[in-house]
Amino acid sequence: MLGISLGKTATATLIKVAIAGVAVMGGTALVSSSVFASLTATATNTSGGSVSTGTLSLTQAASGVAGITGGFTTPITAMGPGDTVNRYINLTNGGTLDAINPTLAIAATPSNALTTSATAGIQVTIKNCTVDWTAAGACTGTTTTALAATPASSLGTAAALTLPSTLAGAVSHLQISLALPAGTENVLNGVLPTGTIQGLTTAITWTFNETEHTGTTTNS
């Protein structure tokens, strides 16, 4: 015995709840059963439907043109205000997927005026040529600007690059110009001014990034 006494009305109500719940579960079960039943009629493709994923790969290499193979690994020395050194890098999207949103960021150690001063520090400009740059720094194809003159001080955060193509297999022939602004320093009797840009050294690491192209839906 339950030991709980229910009135007539309450008993009737509980019975209705039970009936409603059972009705829903039963009805759904009937629907589900009909779905399961339809799965028993199977159609299978006769040949294997192959599904494979693509790859996204970004690599950089110094130009192979004789005379401009310095790349990022050869030191730059004795730069002065007004000087420019151009280095040549081939950036390759070597995967099978198209890419979008190429960017460049740098990291410098130690941090000093070369990479913290927006006015006296290093300025980076990047141009792209549709073919290899010549040893004299000329482009015999079409030149476009990938990155307008930008202070190294603002490249700690990735900056967007404008490249003509980031399709799978595309190679960007980049001329990376490192320049020091002409400046206004004056050295009197051999004494360097306070906060001078002279006699400094830093080491710059270059990081390029790209993102997989936007997902597409194909009907085929």
Next chain:
Amino acid sequence: MFTSKRFALLGFLLGFIALSPISISPALASVRATSVSPSATSFTTGIFRAYATATQIFTNPSAPLSLSMTANSPKVFYVENGGTIGQTAITMTITLTANGVITNLRNCPVGVKFATTTTCVGGVTMTTNTPTAGVAKVYNISIPANSWYAFELTETKNATATISVSVASTQIATFTQNS
């Protein structure tokens, strides 16, 4: 108080939830590719500095040169590039005590000393300048790093000459290099 209708609705909802299929939305992931330079690019700036010295010694005095002058007696001094960057010009100011007046300031070509008061070693041509005491004057002379010029000063009084030399960032040799 629960009515029979509310109990019926509750039962319906419980049954519906119990049998509803669970749906999980696929996560949206973006694939990125990164390429980092194989090593860091070492970047070093040079130094441009020039100064006047009494002897050709390449020691930075970090101060102007002070010369004890005898009236109308030529005295030699040197302007040296003690930095690592070549210069295309310098600015020099010669001040004199005792109201002295500069009558002559000659110089030989880069790296050539005076043989006599009026000739350079090897007979090469001298350059004659006409500065005014106390007034800064620009000398358009090319001085590679670790090079020097010999100057010869003549003035009218027994006096002290103070010679200051400066180099501005607009007076250095610049380059564009493809490498």
